Amino acid sequence: MVLTAFAIMLAAQGVSEPLPAKTDIPNDFSTVICPSEAAAREMLGSYYGVQPAPRNHTIDTALFFKGLAATGCSQNSAEAKSTIAIQQVIARRTLPLAGGSETHLVYRGTNASGSRVIGIVDETGNDKHPRTDYERWLSEFIPGGVLDHDPAGNRTVYLCPTIDGARSAVKAIPGKGNDTVRNAAFAKARTANACRQAAAGRYKITARHEERAIPCGFECEDVWNALAATDTRGRTVALIFNGSHF
Template sequence: MRALALTTVALVCGMAASPALAEGLPLPEAVDIPDTYATALCPDEAAGQLVLDQYLVAGQYFADTTTFLAGLKASGCAYDDGRVGPITIDSVIARKVVQAGETFILYRGTRADGTDVIGLVHEEGNNDHPRNPLEEWIAWNTMDGTITVAEGESGAYWCPTPEAAMGVVDAVAAAGDADAQLAALDVALSRNGCPEAVGDFQISDVLGETTIDLGFEAEEVWTALAATDATGKTLGLLYDASPFR
């Protein structure tokens, strides 16, 4: 799991701030930890501080995961894999900059049911973690929320409206097998006035998607998007988001 990997890497090197110096530390940009992002919870502040002080050892490239996991075992801290609902970060006990762009925090927080917790989380990773379908799609398919389609590149069409792009997706989804779906795609693109796209498109919403299964590592994932082109015009973008495009 990507979130677990980020958290494990972030929690395994550097020097910890002492609790005495941590009073008044600023909250992170994101004060919620979604249940889709990993955080290690500790029985008390001392246990979390033990991990910070004694079990954070730099590895060859990122961090010594074995030492960190041993620290979790020694301290009684553990990943809460079955958690349902977000944790709200109420205060920061300690913050550690491992290297540029990698910071983790020991925090006091509250579960969705009101239970108090103390935990460790990767700050930048949690800040950047997607919190809705649009953010998740952007994280997996773009660098900065913009799709750039080069001249002659396949797999992208612009439509007069986002609804027109969704109309193409609906037509393909209802068509049946792969051959019928490919035929329906051509017809729906023409009917909805969607020519091939070229240029930069800023994505603002994900409306829906459908998959055409063309065999092993040959799928097409046609996604209807609301987008803005380089002129600032709002339109629909039909985009093949398959990793094999």
């Protein structure tokens, strides 16, 4: 009886909940701040829901905003203007969405000024949210960090025998001159470093090195990046990837 009561007390305090993979919430990722633990629990338990298909791709926003008004929780709290460090997870709830499940959690934490906060965050989204320039670049050009390369596609990728070779080829692109001059220098450096067009396959990106751009006209630009990667057999390979928006 005593042990059961103790277990219930621990569960109520959130002691048994493990911390998420990422224990920081960047200030550019949304989090709901609540006035109390009770308000946060009520918000997550009663106002995070999913509508029936086909409107089940996101949480029920009408119910969500109703919950903000009912609980006093806020999406725009000044306490969330800086990075929040999650110190304790009080409760979790997983929502079955059309694109896959999404877990939200109630947490206790502190912001950059040291203020204690209680809030709710999308754990699934926060774990995936990029923190560094490299992670932001990956999320934009190679989501998930794995390049599924098809030579018949629109994006050119070169494979080099070594990382140093890929980096040297990219660094050889002059900072000045027209596209003919820059492309000639790039082609010469690729040949010198035995780089060739990459075969079809999946490449897991492990690092990004030099980047050089070659303007090629109005709204036209090639942006060559030297990348370290591993292939499907786990071998280290070097790629030169065109990360251009045009």
